[in-house]
Amino acid sequence: MSSQNVYILGIESSCDDTSASILCNGHVLSNVVASQKIHEQYGGVVPELASRAHQQNIVPVVDQAIKQANINKSDLSAIAFTRGPGLMGSLLVGTSFAKSLALSLEIPLIDVNHMQAHILAHFIDEEDFDKPEFPFLALTISGGHTQIVKVTDHFDMEIIGETIDDAVGEAFDKSAKILGLPYPGGPLIDKHAQSGNPKAFPFTKPRVDGLNFSFSGLKTAVLYFVQKQVKENPDFIKENLEDVCASIQYTIINILIDKLKKASKETGIKTIAIGGGVSANSGIRKSLKEGEHKYGWKTFVPKFEYTTDNAAMIGIVGYLKYLKRDFTDMSIVAKARIKF
Known part of the structure; x- marks a missing residue:
């Protein structure tokens, strides 16, 4: 192996997906994800079951990633997690x-902030994919987070707006649950919305100061609306599913785009990048593209497989930190809540 090649093993285990990825000089050689189906019957992620499944999955997933990359573990330059x-x-x-693995291979260990990784996924070396230029605004949208981040450099990030209650992914999933759709319901709302009328049922948008978001009120509005309609017509959901999904999605996207417009105006930044699991939503992607014509934005949307929780995004942060020799030591501990 050539000595100038930097091989990073990325490991992602923040929620219910166990993932391992090998990157060579910022280019993805493998990106293996083991999803946990067990949570579907509970309608949400059960933390205790998630950690047990990670214990079962992590060795085979890492092994698979190394094999698919066609390297040996002795070729690894560092491990990012x-x-x-x-x-x-x-x-x-x-x-x-x-x-444990870094210790046994005597190679550097690199700790990664999961939310930074969603943003820096844009810097994975991919053919036909442009990287955003600094400074840019990142909209990170997932099941646990909704943030607008001003990104001045790879590791110079400032949260300028965030949700004061629920995350956008939760609003999608809870609305889906109200409609009787299985977990995770966000992608199903997106699917049904494609053939619905987005203006069939108007939902009010919350008034929140500055660049912050709120989604709990919308969730309650959907609940009361559906309960009222079903009382009057027990077949309401079945007869109007597409239109209800389209209306919910339309409202959520409007909330996101309105705040982005405000952030762009206030900062003067017209380069917009999105990341996080909810950025897989087709309506959000479409609205962002429309923003290029409407507001003169330059928009960046990552490849579908880099939007949800995956280790390639951990690997790219690992690679960028490796170049700066930004390593951690064995005293490092996991943290459930962590800021940039």
Whole structure:
């Protein structure tokens, strides 16, 4: 192996997906994700079950990633892992494994902030994919987070707006649950919304100061609206599912785009990048593209497989930190809540 090649093993275990990825000089050689189906019957992630499944999955997933990359573990330059934020039990599995492997291979250990990784996924070396230029605004939208981040450099980030209650992913999933859709319901709302009328049922948008978001009121509004309609017509959901999903999605996207417009105006930044699991939503992607014509934005949307929780995004942060020799030591501990 050529000595100038930097091979990073990325490990992601913040929630219910166990993932391992190998990157060579910022280019993805493998990105293996083991999803946990067990949570579907509970309608949400059960932390205790998630950490047990990570323990079962982590060795085969890492082994698979190394094999698919066609390298040996002795070729690895460093190991990057998710330190937080996330579920404590899940984080502990990834952290302990990364520390043990780094110790046994005598290579550097790199801790990664999960939310920074969603943003820096844009810097994975991919053909036909442009990287955003600094400074840019990042909208990170997931099941646990909704943030607008001003990104001045790879590791110079400032949260300028965030949710004061629920995350956008939770608003999608809870609305889906109210409609009787299985977990995770966000992608199903997106699917049904495609053939619905987004203006069929107007939902009011919350008034929140500055660049912050709120989604709990919308969730309650959807609940009361559906309960009222079902009382009058027991078949209401079945007869209007597409239109209700389209209306919910339309309202959520409007809330996000309105705040982005405000952030862009206030900062003067017209380069916008999105990240996080909810950025897989087709309506959000479409609205962002429309923003290029409407507001003169330059927008960046990561590849679908880099939007949800995956280790390639952990690996790219690991690579960028490796170039700066920004390593951690064995005293590092996982943290469920962590800021930039």
